Amino acid sequence: AQTVTQSQPEMSVQEAETVTLSCTYDTSENNYYLFWYKQPPSRQMILVIRQEAYKQQNATENRFSVNFQKAAKSFSLKISDSQLGDTAMYFCARSDGNKLVFGAGTILRVKS
Amino acid sequence: GAGVSQSPSNKVTEKGKDVELRCDPISGHTALYWYRQSLGQGLEFLIYFQGNSAPDKSGLPSDRFSAERTGGSVSTLTIQRTQQEDSAVYLCASSLGGLAGVETQYFGPGTRLLVL
Numbered sequence A: 001a002q003t004v005t006q007s008q009p010e011m012s013v014q015e016a017e018t019v020t021l022s023c024t025y026d027t028s029e030n031n032y033y034l035f036w037y038k039q040p041p042s043r044q045m046i047l048v049i050r051q052e053a054y055k056q057q058n059a060t061e062n063r064f065s066v067n068f069q070k071a072a073k074s075f076s077l078k079i080s081d082s083q084l085g086d087t088a089m090y091f092c093a094r095s096d097g098n099k100l101v102f103g104a105g106t107i108l109r110v111k112s
Numbered sequence B: 001g002a003g004v005s006q007s008p009s010n011k012v013t014e015k016g017k018d019v020e021l022r023c024d025p026i027s028g029h030t031a032l033y034w035y036r037q038s039l040g041q042g043l044e045f046l047i048y049f050q051g052n053s054a055p056d057k058s059g060l061p062s063d064r065f066s067a068e069r070t071g072g073s074v075s076t077l078t079i080q081r082t083q084q085e086d087s088a089v090y091l092c093a094s095s096l097g098g099l100a101g102v103e104t105q106y107f108g109p110g111t112r113l114l115v116l
Helices: none
Strands: A010-014 A019-021 A033-039 A046-052 A064-069 A074-079 A088-096 A099-102 A106-111 B005-007 B010-013 B019-024 B031-037 B043-050 B053-056 B065-069 B075-079 B088-095 B111-115
Touching: A010 A019, A019 A106, A033 A064, A033 A074, A046 A064, A046 A074, A074 A088, A099 B031, A099 B043, B005 B088, B010 B019, B019 B088, B019 B111, B031 B075, B043 B065, B043 B075, B075 B088
Parallel strands: A010 A106, B010 B111
Antiparallel strands: A019 A074, A033 A046, A033 A088, A064 A074, A088 A099, A088 A106, B005 B019, B019 B075, B031 B043, B031 B088, B043 B053, B065 B075, B088 B111
């Protein structure tokens, strides 16, 4: 089975600091899409950022950026200037045809 | 506009009973997806609809699970003869046209199912 692996079950970061969440994946496709979703305690999944595999430039959305290493099949998420509202479960996902394949998630706690 | 809505928010049922979970996608979205999130795990794909058809139902775990979509809008996920291992959060998502990689999937808040 083609999988998505998030090796950090839990992470903590001080408010205003930077944290990086790791994600590796397996695929035999050349073109695909990668996503980071955030799930706060409310359970509402929210798209944080997405990356198209054929684009070498790393995607950036305000305080969120990715480090996409296609050859290594690595897709890490960097959160700069962490805020209390960033506390959530973060899921990495890869497109697979008409569906998304998700990692097990990383719980991120931002401390004041 | 309204996002994806799901009902009920929470459902407690007894083992062996049937349950129906409902999803209202974003208006105009032709693609609809069901996922299951078990405790401490990521999301597991169940089924994908394009319009009223389900071209990919490969994730349904057993024949006790079925889903339908009517009018290209509302979808119902039915679990028959529920088992305790069915306890999970069931998430619905929709997207504009169904290309999972190209389009963003918008998720509902989920239904938390507890089977006693």
